[in-house]
Amino acid sequence: MLQSEKLTSKNAIALEDKYGAHNYHPLPVVLSRGEGVYVWDAEGKKYYDFLSAYSAVNQGHCHPKIVDAMTRQAQTLTLTSRAFYNDQLGKFEKYACDTFGYDKMLPMNTGAEAVETALKICRKWAYEKKGIAANEAHIIVCENNFHGRTTTIISFSNDPVARKNFGPYTKGFIKIEYDNITALEEVLKSNDTIAGFLVEPIQGEAGVFVPSDGYLAKAKELCEKYNVLFIADEVQTGIARTGKMLAVDHEGVKPDMLILGKALSGGAYPVSCVLADDKIMEVIGPGNHGSTFGGNPVAAAVGIAALEVVKEEGLAENAQILGELFRAELNKYISGSSLVKAVRGKGLLNAILVNDSPDSSTAWDICLALRDNGLLAKPTHGNIIRFAPPLVMTREQLLDCVVIIIKTLQQFQK
């Protein structure tokens, strides 16, 4: 079979089913092309993408500037490993440090790798700077977190599907309720082995759970008081998704460590990183951490282009305006509907709560009907549907999508 051979949707699904591990449960649609806010299936049917590869494609599918940067670099130099310098990485590091206000970047590839990186830096900082006794450091995490799928990360997940039969688990994590500042202070004041607090500014995978106003600012203040690193996982919320460059910007918080991934490349290539100031990042020396592909020249060229697009095209402002419009339009529908309990979110990271049991198939069936009506979204945690279109969407396109969503929901209204 040639890579160029054209498959029908049915054949493509059959191949994945037979030869791929069944570690995902995709909506039955086979995509073969994308441009801006649209994707097309193998038979040529056009859809609005309302997931953006879990907020990776913020800049829209196949953004010409990002594709151009990637293509030019791919034809010039793709990989050197970090055994040698390359002439792109330093430029990317400087651009990201200037953009987000940090001294140093440590580049990786996937979100989970960047989270692992932050955890390692945090532990090393705890022993070498804070003076916690060897192997005693703890990192506080939140219930219902999602930070990726590695052995350590699932060790502090409370999703039974992600955890079951993957033990023994990594020690050194203390889990507290999300959005509960008292719970955070309780642990901080009663335990002097705390190195860091790892938090998602909005819990995306948990169903777009937005914490109370002021939660992040108060949490940061407490971390400062107890000399604990505030680590923001902005893999899903970062890069303009929530209406600001970072979700923590809504509360004027500067994390001690910032974790980015996904839209750091506009979804064109796996690019992730951790950003921190020298007083933290200096604990890392040669051999402590790394990755063959992390910081490769293609990733670096793509990363700069992806961030430039976000700024040049005002994507944060667009996400802010369109997000308000989206929630206002859906709230009009919800006020007269018993099918949907609520819409919640920030910027263009939103979700609706379907008024049915998490074990029911209603949200899945709604997503199948949305697909048939030309819009792709995916349920999370049973009865929640996440809505996260590319941020290059126009007002007209968004209103068109609102019509599709409401028309589809009405099909399910009893």
Ligand SMILES: Cc1ncc(COP(=O)(O)O)c(C=O)c1O
């Ligand atoms: C907040 C957060 N952190 C980390 C990750 C893991 O990223 P990756 O899938 O690139 O490993 C995700 C993925 O959805 C995420 O939402």
